[in-house]
Amino acid sequence: MPIKAVIFDIGGVCVGSPMAGIHRFEQQHGLPRNYINVAIVQQGEHGAFQKLERGEIKLHDFYQDFGAQLSHPSNKEHYRAYLAKSGKVVPSTIPDINVDGKELFTTMMAETARLDPHIFLAIQKLKGNGKFIIAALTNNFDLPEDDLKEAEAMGASAANKLRELFDYFIESRLIGLRKPDPKIYHCACKEIGIQPNEAIFLDDIGMNLRSANKLGMNTIRKLFD
Structure with a gap:
C-alpha cells in the first residue's frame, strides 16, 4: 500500500x-x-x-x-x-x-525545550507538500498549570509551536496508553484513518519502533547526539 x-x-x-x-x-x-x-x-x-x-x-x-x-x-x-x-x-x-x-x-x-531545526524544517516541507497526513504520537504528561515557569522549562513553548504543524497530535496522557503498547499504535491509526502499513513512524527508542514494526508500520530511528 x-x-x-x-x-x-x-x-x-x-x-x-x-x-x-x-x-x-x-x-x-x-x-x-x-x-x-x-x-x-x-x-x-x-x-x-x-x-x-x-x-x-x-x-x-x-x-x-x-x-x-x-x-x-x-x-x-x-x-x-x-x-x-x-x-x-x-x-x-x-x-x-x-x-x-x-x-x-x-x-x-x-532537553525538550529545544526544537530540532532539521526535523522542524522537514515537517514544514512535508506539510507544504500536501501528499501526506502529518501526525505526532507522543508519550507525554500533564504540564503544571499553576507554574508557567516550570512548564516553560519542560518544553511548553516548543510543544505548542509543533502542535500547529500536525494534522493529528496523539498524546499518551489523554488516551491512557503509552508506547510501546501495541494498542496505542492501533488507536493512532484508527484516529488518523489509515492502516499500519500506510504509515512511516519515526522514534528514537528501539522498543517503540519494534512494537510499531510488528504491526506493519514502516519505521525510522532518530539517533540523538
Whole structure:
C-alpha cells in the first residue's frame, strides 16, 4: 500500500531527548551510565514514570514516587544484569544511590525545550507538500498549570509551536496508553484513518519502533547526539 501518513515522536525526535538529560544527571551525580534508564524500564507498567505518561498520576505527586523507585537497592541487580547482557564489565559493588525525583525529571525535560531545526524544517516541507497526513504520537504528561515557569522549562513553548504543524497530535496522557503498547499504535491509526502499513513512524527508542514494526508500520530511528 502507498504511504499516506508520516508519524513523528516528539521527545528525542522533534525536540531534544530526555535521555540526554538522564546521562547529564548521571554524570553530575557520579552515577554509572544508563543506570537510571535501566531502573526506569525495570519498573514495568506500574512504575511512576509509566503512570505519569498514561495520565494516572499528577506531576507533583509523581516526583516522590519516581525518586523512591529509582533509589531502591533492587535496581543494582537489574543494572548488573544489563551490563552482563551487554558484555560489559560488571562491578563487584555498586554504591547506594539516592535520586531526587524532581531534580532528575526537571533535568530530563529541560532537553525538550529545544526544537530540532532539521526535523522542524522537514515537517514544514512535508506539510507544504500536501501528499501526506502529518501526525505526532507522543508519550507525554500533564504540564503544571499553576507554574508557567516550570512548564516553560519542560518544553511548553516548543510543544505548542509543533502542535500547529500536525494534522493529528496523539498524546499518551489523554488516551491512557503509552508506547510501546501495541494498542496505542492501533488507536493512532484508527484516529488518523489509515492502516499500519500506510504509515512511516519515526522514534528514537528501539522498543517503540519494534512494537510499531510488528504491526506493519514502516519505521525510522532518530539517533540523538
